[in-house]
Amino acid sequence: MKLATWNVNSLNVRLQHVLDWLDANPVDALCLQELKLPDEKFPAEAFAQRGYQACWVGQKTYNGVAIVSRAAGVEIQRNMPDHGDPQSRIIAATLPCADGRPLRVISAYCPNGQSVGSDKYAYKLDWYARLRDWLGDELRRYPRLAILGDYNVAPADEDVHDPAAWEGDVLVSAPERAAFEALLGLGLSDTFRQFEQPPKAFTWWDYRRFAFRRNAGLRIDHILASHSLAPQCRSCVVDKAPRGWDKPSDHAPVIAEFAIP
DNA sequence: ATGGCGTACACCGTACGA
Numbered sequence: 001m002k003l004a005t006w007n008v009n010s011l012n013v014r015l016q017h018v019l020d021w022l023d024a025n026p027v028d029a030l031c032l033q034e035l036k037l038p039d040e041k042f043p044a045e046a047f048a049q050r051g052y053q054a055c056w057v058g059q060k061t062y063n064g065v066a067i068v069s070r071a072a073g074v075e076i077q078r079n080m081p082d083h084g085d086p087q088s089r090i091i092a093a094t095l096p097c098a099d100g101r102p103l104r105v106i107s108a109y110c111p112n113g114q115s116v117g118s119d120k121y122a123y124k125l126d127w128y129a130r131l132r133d134w135l136g137d138e139l140r141r142y143p144r145l146a147i148l149g150d151y152n153v154a155p156a157d158e159d160v161h162d163p164a165a166w167e168g169d170v171l172v173s174a175p176e177r178a179a180f181e182a183l184l185g186l187g188l189s190d191t192f193r194q195f196e197q198p199p200k201a202f203t204w205w206d207y208r209r210f211a212f213r214r215n216a217g218l219r220i221d222h223i224l225a226s227h228s229l230a231p232q233c234r235s236c237v238v239d240k241a242p243r244g245w246d247k248p249s250d251h252a253p254v255i256a257e258f259a260i261p
Numbered sequence: 262a263t264g265g266c267g268t269a270c271a272c273c274g275t276a277c278g279a
Binding site for chain 2: 009010012013034036060061062112113114120150169170171204206207208209211218220247250251
């Protein structure tokens, strides 16, 4: 069972990249973020032609998340319940597994936060607190759970190309890292760190200043697995290739493989 | 200190991302 996540920075612009990537990487489920399109513009037919189902929650211009999967998802949850928040950042679905135990998959686009101390930063921390509360409920209902997405947090200095330059800045500030750690405290594992990894492994590189060429990136896209799923994780890797394609997303996909049927 | 690049909407400059 292979699960992947990719912030595509507009599915309108990146659809061909996603389809090409799926042809080469036929994962069981791909979580997408930053669709930047309304529900009625989601290209469900393009995925169906390749044997993929999808569920999504869109939004004009901003945000928007989806789960594209071989098997149809059930118990689909769009946004956190009682969220009272117009931003489309969460979708969850239950996928069947051959061993009869369901797998809960969540695609998450966590807020960026703009700058420390801004209104958007306060929204980010509040959103993380709501995510933690709701995830606690989800974990009780679905012990086998994976939450994949763009967390907009680099958890540790080794996830930052230049920790001194980024010190205290948005994406690495102590309150943001604490909010991320609080998710792990629910009983989730950062699957990437379950394995030996090359140094300077990142998932996002700024479009400006040749950041990708200089590998001046951050690791902000993560695959978290519950304690009943994490021991089955066999690998977690970043696929840097699409970041080098023509007109790329600024994020690269992350893929985790699990030893479940 | 700023903007640098890309996307969306459409006010063809401004908001936003990370």
